[in-house]
Amino acid sequence: MKILITGGAGFLGQRLAHALLKSEPGQTFTEIVLADIAPLRDAALMAETRIVSATGELTRLLADGVLHGADGVFHLAAAVSGECEADIDVGLRANLDSTRALLDACRKLKKPPRVVFSSSLAVYGGDMPDVIADNTLPMPQNSYGTQKFICEQLIADYTRKGYIDGRSVRLPTVTVRPGKPNKAASGFMSGIIREPLAGVEAICPVDPATGVWITSPRFAVQGLIAAFETPTEKCTGRIAMNLPGLSVRVSEMLESLARVGGTQAASRVRMQKDETISRIVGGWPWRFNTTRARGLGLTGPAAMDDIVAEYIADYPEAVRRAG
Secondary structure (H helix, E strand, C coil), X not given: CEEEEECXXXXXXXXXXXXXXXXXXXXXXXXXXXXXXXXXXXXXXXXXXXXXXXXXXXXXXXXXXXXXXXXXXXXCCXXXXXXXXXXXXXXXXXXXXXXHHHHHHHHCCCCXXXXXXXXXXXXXXXXXXCCECCCCCCCCCCHHHHHHHHHHHHHHHHHHCCCCEEEEEEECEECCCCCXXXXXXXXXXXXXXXXXXXXXXXXXXXXXXXXXXXXXXXXXXXXXXXXXXXXXXXHCCCCEEECCXXXXXXXXXXXXXXXXXXXXXXXXXXXXXXXXXXXXXXXXXXXXXXXXXXXXXXXXCCCHHHHHHHHHXXXXXXXXXXX
16 A cells, blocks of 8 residues: 655654554555655654655645555645744645645546545634534634635545545644744644753743643544544545544643643743734634544543653653753
8 A cells, every 4th residue: 555645754744654654464555655845854764665755845746746556645734824824825835735736636546545634623713612513613713724624625525526535634733742843823832841841941922721722643643544544434424523632721731741841841931922823822722522533433632741741751852851
């Protein structure tokens, strides 16, 4: 089985590739193509014979045949929320135009590939119920969420017409992400854990009472794979579904940092409100009913302490052992 992962050199794409390589013997992945505008730098993946790295703009890579022979696609490539809000053209090119190009390339394959689209909780906004369900009407209030919702509709229509076997997974904010901060409005949710654990000061740009819907990298990857493995007959009706996550206030995240990472680490977080980030994040829902996804075997983290502990266990070299 050949798999294409767009955004494959990114954090989540690399984690997904590692997980697929370790899949059960019944799932035979003969080739995993990691397509990304940035070059692949993961030494273990580069040494794996089943991994193929394709670097460049997705539209160009598709024209060069990167999708040829693919049985499945994980479409993770995207411009993040902050970028899209700052420059709508960046978001339209990276999110909307590239997704349509990918779907049109899928149409040309002899066998409709299975496509898992990485969507987002950002499709919701405005006047929302207290708890979001899969059939809650999305009303995005920012460019990123709007672009993700449009792509969900394209995935659904191409599936209806038999061009692909698609499913859209609305991811909670994935935290804690390692490495350098990105331009996502949600990036601080990793930063207020990651930087203090590394001995560096972090800025919290929102009111600590702000509620957020999050998951960990492990559960995000498990959810994407579970969505891919779900039989087509179980994905009838609405193909977009909310991935299970954890409802937590930012203040509770900081309390977990103190419990698991130490009070000294927690003292490195400084409050400095950013109106733009507060507006975007404050407009996202943070309580979800994920009965449908859980019925398909998808799960989420049980507690914030577990998310902090997962990061420390997975990236010990990034943690300063000073309490």
